[in-house]
Amino acid sequence: MPRLRVPWAVACFVWACGVGCGDLDPLCPSWGLCRAPLALNASPPWQGCGETWWGAAGLSLWGLSSDSLIDSFPIDPIQENYVRNVRNCIFSVVYPTPFKSKVLLVAVSEDVIENILDLHISVQGTSDFLQFVSGGKVIFGSVPLAHRYGGHQFGSWAGQLGDGRAHLIGVYTNRHGERWELQLKGSGKTPYSRNGDGRAVLRSSVREFLCSEAMHYLGIPTSRAASLVVSDDEVWRDQFYNGNIKKERGAIVLRLAKSWFRIGSLEILAHSGELDLQRRLLDFIIQEHFPLIAVNDSDRYLEFFSTVVSETANLIALWMSVGFAHGVCNTDNFSLLSITIDYGPFGFMDSYDPNFVPNTSDDEGRYKIGNQANVGLFNLNKLLQALKPLLDPRQKQLASQVLEGYGQHYYTRFTELFRAKLGLLGDDENDNYLIGFLLKLMEDRRADFTMTFRELSEITEDQLKELHIPEEFWALQDLGKHKLFSEWVSMYLLRLEHNKGDTDVKRRKRMTEKLGYSEYSFQIRRTPSLGRFSANQHHIYPHTSERILWHWRQTKQEKDFPSRTTLLLLVSALVAD
Known part of the structure; x- marks a missing residue:
């Protein structure tokens, strides 16, 4: 089995399966019906109408609710779903538009499912879960909402924007007391769709799923991704904005955030004079x-x-x-x-x-x-x-x-972070200069951003003193060709001497841990219908249906992986031709 060493801890479990679902009609056409609280062991008001409710091992008593949002703000009184200017409200009630074709569950984040949503991972194998995360079934307590907001785009006021292809399907407070808002992206048109079709494609959905989870494990505040589904519905996109429109496959990501309110949420109200x-x-x-x-x-x-x-x-x-x-x-x-x-x-x-x-x-x-x-x-x-x-x-x-x-x-924060990336302890008035000096050398040599710091975390101080850079440290070898590299190394070594109580071993260990370097193995399980991915710079192109299991497991393999900080290139390396 091949093993790669990657420069971040992407501790997510990504699972692709071929679970299909049948008709995906919305469960509850009248949003008002969903407002009643679900008593213990009570049946939902629409049960018995031919719809399947979550079983005892599923989500029958799951506490998803839209009440806190609906009770707090005026709701758009117009319930018809057509593009329009909306005023005097925060949300419009609008239901997701189910896919017409068969839907496949492509990926789930086990951490999100179990530790944020308080569900057992086995729920992913149910057809009800698939319908829920694909927008085909609105569960009890949920009232799908589209948020009205505005914004400045590329420096200019753009007026009303809003959730043009997203539906906020409820709020969940988990066992840790954390409040999370669940949102489907790519789930159909809303009053804020403008000229859009309300859909997202597999390519962009894979990117969002992977990157949001990776950013979380890098320690960066971010939204999370729970699941990704793909359909055979045709969605047309001009990927590079060059007039070359191509057919792609529609997909939906179930993503979560503590809140989806943004600066534009307040801007639209101020611009409209809706101060109350x-x-x-x-x-x-x-x-x-x-x-x-x-x-x-x-x-x-x-x-x-x-x-x-x-x-x-x-x-x-x-x-x-x-x-x-x-x-x-x-x-x-x-x-x-x-x-x-x-x-x-x-x-x-x-x-x-x-x-x-x-x-x-x-x-x-x-x-x-x-x-x-x-x-x-x-x-x-x-x-x-x-x-x-x-x-x-x-x-x-x-x-x-x-x-x-x-x-x-x-x-101040930038300096703190880069000081840690260099293994520096304490403060020094020359740290900003030392960091800026290194970045200028890297810019001049177009040095690999991730691998430069990674190799600095592995090279010994003795090797630096002698300017003896092992062949495997290819990023530092390239940077060493800069005429000022030796001067920077001298400054760096002098600064390391000010690390009180530190040793070279401690420095390298600390830098490695701070940079989030862990080793992971991967495996791919192929099925007869396996498609393929190919990569080009920061894009992934899906060609056919995919059924892939990416199971990242921590290992102690020490084999180097030749960088490329783009997460998607890493993933594509696992499944490329």
Whole structure:
């Protein structure tokens, strides 16, 4: 069995099976019917109408509910599903559109299923689960909602946007007391679909599933993915925005977040003058997600803004520490909880390049990786503009001062993260220079971002002192061709001498653990209907139906894997031709 060593702990269990389902008619056509609480051992009100309910080993008493959202906000009074401008509400009730063809369960995250949703992993083998995660069955307690929001896209106000292909199917509070909002992506049209078809394709869905789970295990705040299903429904996409439209397969991801509210959620209300509703939404967010802020505090919105500023700076610094470029940093894609959401044309930087742009439609490079911190400041300023109608003059002045401190928050966290990547202990006034010096060398040589730090965590100080770089450290060998490399090494070794109580062995172990390097084996189980994947840069192209089992197991294999920080290239390496 082949084994690969990968530069992150992707501790998810990805399972593909060929479970089919029959007719996928929505379970409950009247959303009001679902509002009644389910008593212990009670039958759902629609049972006996020919629909199958969750069995005793399934989700018969699962606590999914939309009540907290529906009871807290006005709901769009128009129940017909057509594209329109919506006002004076936060959500529209709209049901997912089931696929017309057979649906296959492609992947599940065992951690999400068992440790967030409190379900047994065996539930994945039931047809009811398949129908639920594919939008074909609305379970008791769930009222599917599409969220109304706006946003600034590529620097300009875009007006009403909203969930154009996503349905928030309920809120679940698990045994740990964590509140999670479940959302289907690719589940059909909503009043916010604009010119879209409401669908997602397998290619982009695989990317979101894998990356959101990988980011979690890298320690970066993110939404999670529970499952991925694929159909044979035809979806047409212009993948590279060059006029070449191709047929792809429709897919749906069940994804979770503590909240899906974003900066654009507040912007649309401020732009529409719906200040009472904006205040109501803010109070809800603070009460549910910011426990350190008192809901009756007159400065609660100021404290909320201050928290979002510091946490957004932290998030973007974390992105930079792993070479992650989001690709579409619009205000409608920036979470108010400062987590990574809406994985679209993202990418992981391979060669270090501050101008790396993963989004082929970003012609001007607005969202290049080196500009993400600046874009974060732009987005936070738009959040402040949305909040200003609710602030008094004193609070506005203080909020502006808070925003001015964003840069310091970011650079402080950035330095902390890269100091750890270099195995440095304590603070030194020259650390910023040392880090910047290294990054400049890497930029000049287009050094591999991940492998440079990885090999620094493995090479000994004696080898560095002698500038003896073993052949297997290919990234450092290339970097060593820079005329200033020896000067940087001297500075680095001098700084390591200031690590009190440290040894070279401890340094290397600490760096390896901090960088998240673990060894994993993989195996692929093929079936007669196995398709194949091929990779091109940051894209995966599905060709035929896939039934693949990726089972990552921790091992002690020491064989090196020749980098490429793009997660999807790693996955494609497992299943490529």
